[in-house]
Structures are given as C-alpha cells and as structure tokens.
C-alpha cells in the first residue's frame with residue numbers, strides 16, 4: 001500500500017476512545033449490530049451485542065418496521081426521538097431516505113404535540129437546558145469540551161411554540177426538531193449542532209401544576225431580568241464560539257424582533273420565524289404569480305396576523321416589489337395588514353412603530369364597513385379586493401368561507417396561504433379553499449396537508465414552511481464562515497428556491513418543488529447564500545471555489561466509517 005492510499009484510508013476511519021457500554025451508549029458513535037467482528041474485538045463489545053453482524057440497510061429496515069407498528073403520530077415521534085438518542089446514523093439514514101414520510105413525524109405538525117407532551121417522554125438529555133436559576137453557571141455549562149466542535153445553535157425560550165403558545169421547557173422539542181432538519185436537509189454534521197432551551201419559567205398553568213413537568217416550575221421571568229438573562233446567554237455564546245451561527249426560534253411577539261435587532265450586528269444570527277418564514281412565503285408567492293401572470297407590484301396582499309412573521313413577510317415582499325422598479329412607498333401600498341384589532345390603520349389601537357409603515361390612512365378607509373369599530377378581514381376583502389391572502393395569525397379558521405368566497409368573486413386565481421402551524425392552527429383547510437373557489441385557489445400551507453381534489457384530480461399542496469429555507473441558509477452560513485447574516489443573504493435563499501419551483505403553468509402543479517428534493521435544494525440554497533456572503537464582505541473564504549470545497553467538507557452523509565482505537569486510549 002503506498003503512502004497516499006494509507007492517507008486516504010486513514011481519513012476514512014475514525015479514532016475512537018470509548019469502548020464497551022460507553023461506546024454503545026453514545027448515540028453519535030453507536031453502530032449497534034453493525035459493529036464488525038474486528039471492532040467488537042477492539043472495543044470489548046462481544047457479549048453486549050447479539051451475534052449477528054448487520055448492515056445499516058438492515059437496521060433501517062428493522063426500524064422502519066418498528067415505526068410502522070406505532071399507532072399514532074405522537075407514538076411515532078417518540079419512537080424516532082428514542083432512535084435519535086440511541087443511534088444517530090440510523091435515525092438520519094431513515095430520515096434522508098424517506099424525507100416525505102419522516103418530516104411530519106420529527107417536525108411539523110407532530111413536533112407540536114411532542115412539545116406539549118415533552119415531559120411524558122423525557123428520557124435522555126439532548127441539547128442544553130439553560131434555566132434561570134443557573135444564570136451564573138452558563139459559561140461553565142457551555143465550557144465542556146464536548147461542545148468544542150459546535151458550529152450552529154437553535155435556541156428557543158418556549159413561549160410561542162408554533163401556534164400552540166407557551167410550552168415552557170417542553171419547547172425544547174422545537175430546537176431539537178429544527179436541528180434534525182439541519183442535518184437531514186442541510187447535511188450539517190450532528191456533532192456541529194446544539195439545540196438550546198432557555199428555561200425562564202412558563203405561564204402555562206397546566207404545565208406548572210403537572211407533577212411530571214420537567215421544566216423550572218416558576219412563572220416566566222420578564223422585563224429587565226429576562227433581557228439580562230438573554231444578554232448573559234448571548235455573551236457567553238459569543239465568548240465560547242466567536243463564529244457560531246445562532247438561530248432564534250419561537251420567541252413570543254416583540255421579543256423575537258427585539259433580539260434580532262439587538263444582536264444581528266453583534267454575532268452571526270437570524271430569526272427563523274421572521275426571516276425564514278418570510279423567505280419561503282415570498283418564494284411561494286412568486287411561484288404563484290408565475291401561474292397568474294400578474295406582476296407582484298400589481299398584487300393586493302392581505303396579511304392576517306401582523307406580528308413578527310407577518311412583518312418579516314411584508315418587509316421581504318416589499319423588497320421584491322421594489323425590485324420591479326417602484327418606490328418603497330408605493331411598494332408598501334400593496335399591503336393590508338390585519339392584526340388583533342382589525343385592519344392596521346394610522347390611528348388604530350396599539351399600532352407598534354415597526355407596523356406603522358404599513359398602516360393605511362384613515363381617509364382611505366372612511367366609508368368602509370366595520371364591526372364594532374374594527375375593520376375585519378371580510379371588510380377588507382370587500383373593499384380592497386385583494387389578490388393574495390396570507391395567514392400567520394395562529395387562529396384556526398381565520399379565513400372564513402364568506403371572506404374567501406368574496407375574494408374569489410374579484411380574482412380569477414386567488415392566492416391563499418394559511419401558514420400557521422401546526423395543522424390544528426391553520427387559518428383554513430386546503431380542500432375547503434378549493435371548494436369555496438371552484439378549484440381556482442392557489443394554496444400554500446405551513447403544515448403538510450394531503451393533496452386536494454380538484455375536478456376529480458389530485459393536486460399537491462405546497463408546504464410553505466421555513467424548512468425549505470433554514471437548513472440551506474444555515475449550511476451556506478457555516479460553509480462561507482459568514483460573520484453576519486445580511487438581509488441580502490436571506491433574500492438570496494428565497495431567490496434560489498424560486499429558480500427551482502415547478503414551471504408548469506397549470507393548476508395541477510404544486511407551487512414548490514417536492515419536499516423529497518429538499519436536501520438537494522438545501523445545497524443549492526447554501527451555495528447561493530454563501531455567494532451572497534462573499535459579495536457582502538461577510539464571508540471568511542476567498543471565492544466560489546473555496547465555497548464549493550467548504551460545502552463538500554461540511555456535508556455529512558449518514559453512513560458508518562470503520563473505527564480504530566484512539567492512540568493512548570485505554571483498551
């Protein structure tokens with residue numbers, strides 16, 4: 001064997017210091033029955049394993065049978081979480097080979113129930129719980145050498161878990177689920193990912209009174225104490241991993257926007273609910289417009305729910321509209337935002353400063369009908385005659401039959417996106433939207449839905465979920481070693497996805513590529529994001545060739561490599 005071959009074969013083996021039970025109990029390193037006889041000799045595994053030496057393919061098959069035996073989505077979720085905590089290679093092989101079937105189980109919608117019932121199925125630690133009583137120990141907790149290789153973090157404080165509200169420590173299901181997609185769809189090595197839950201208490205009384213609740217039993221810390229805690233966390237993260245990517249997830253209302261604004265110039269960070277959701281909503285809308293043929297600047301877009309996600313979507317769409325050669329002011333005129341008190345108007349109740357640019361003028365809506373002083377969705381639809389309806393309200397059924405039928409009177413192909421998650425919070429059911437519009441609606445939903453029936457034909461529904469965006473966005477950020485996440489990088493992710501939407505101009509095509517292609521898309525999105533990071537001067541690599549090399553180096557395939565005993569490790 002020449003030197004080169006030796007070098008290659010050495011690269012493909014892993015030096016492992018654990019043995020026996022410790023090795024089998026490491027989800028990252030465990031191979032279960034796939035440990036070879038030689039590895040069983042070296043690592044003292046004989047007797048701990050049944051005699052059969054199997055393959056990853058067989059293991060995937062065995063787990064698939066076990067999964068199919070589970071009767072409910074929640075049981076399947078729990079089964080897969082157990083698998084993830086016992087053998088990550090099988091877990092990811094199962095996911096990568098069956099994306100369409102697995103995503104609704106490890107992610108939305110089942111992850112919602114996974115968070116609600118987190119304490120029932122808590123078994124083994126995964127990720128980090130940073131609880132308020134441990135606020136002086138954060139640096140110490142993060143300092144463990146186990147975390148030396150961390151490149152990305154998803155953090156939540158559990159207060160706005162999907163549309164399900166405050167789940168306290170159970171919110172950990174979301175960072176775990178998002179990071180499962182970092183690996184399954186982005187290809188990022190699980191060893192580089194750290195899910196974190198900031199446990200600052202919960203105002204969910206059911207959790208507080210439950211004897212099995214695993215979180216800190218205390219009402220939420222708020223105000224300055226809460227901000228100081230988050231600040232301590234971010235400072236500790238920056239000190240521990242100066243180049244880490246920090247993704248914010250499912251923070252409530254104003255906290256999400258506040259933290260993004262406060263920290264985006266301090267470290268490499270983005271908020272998935274604001275920026276990821278905006279990117280996928282914009283991409284799907286532009287795909288729909290390819291079907292209708294009406295340019296974006298001529299669309300009238302109603303956004304129901306004008307919190308962080310609504311604002312994120314509106315701001316990004318406004319940028320795309322400006323790209324069609326209109327002024328920022330004209331671009332803003334395309335939007336009608338509806339929040340808790342109906343249409344957002346200049347002198348309306350509780351209009352926040354960041355919402356103000358989209359508030360409609362009072363004189364413009366004088367004479368519009370209203371209910372108890374509030375201009376409702378139906379009133380807006382009657383008067384503004386919108387072409388697009390986007391829901392990020394968390395309110396199931398907010399898109400009423402009456403409003404949708406009214407919309408369909410004025411628009412040949414109404415574009416309707418009920419984006420709230422999970423399924424139980426969707427603003428409408430796709431089949432209803434199809435029925436109420438005689439099959440004319442172009443539909444995208446946040447949660448997965450079965451294909452709808454249009455004139456006896458099955459039409460797939462685009463899952464307009466940030467899962468199309470954040471895994472590739474994260475991979476692009478990591479591969480380009482970006483210092484910051486710019487708006488242009490998020491827009492590049494959306495623009496790249498738009499390049500791959502189905503071009504079929506008929507009403508039977510989905511508005512997005514099949515989710516089964518998400519892993520391949522993740523790489524393309526990463527390439528576009530990394531390229532933009534270079535253009536924006538944020539990348540710490542020189543050019544696109546270097547980017548391609550980094551992408552290759554960062555993409556992990558779930559497969560076993562041979563193990564050797566680490567030199568110096570006790571055998």
Ligand SMILES: O=C([O-])CC(=O)C(=O)O
Nearest residue numbers: 108162250273421465466
């Ligand atoms: O997790 C999802 O499915 C999408 C998302 O970010 C949310 O709804 O908060």
Ligand SMILES: [Mg+2]
Nearest residue numbers: 249250272273
């Ligand atoms: Mg979210």
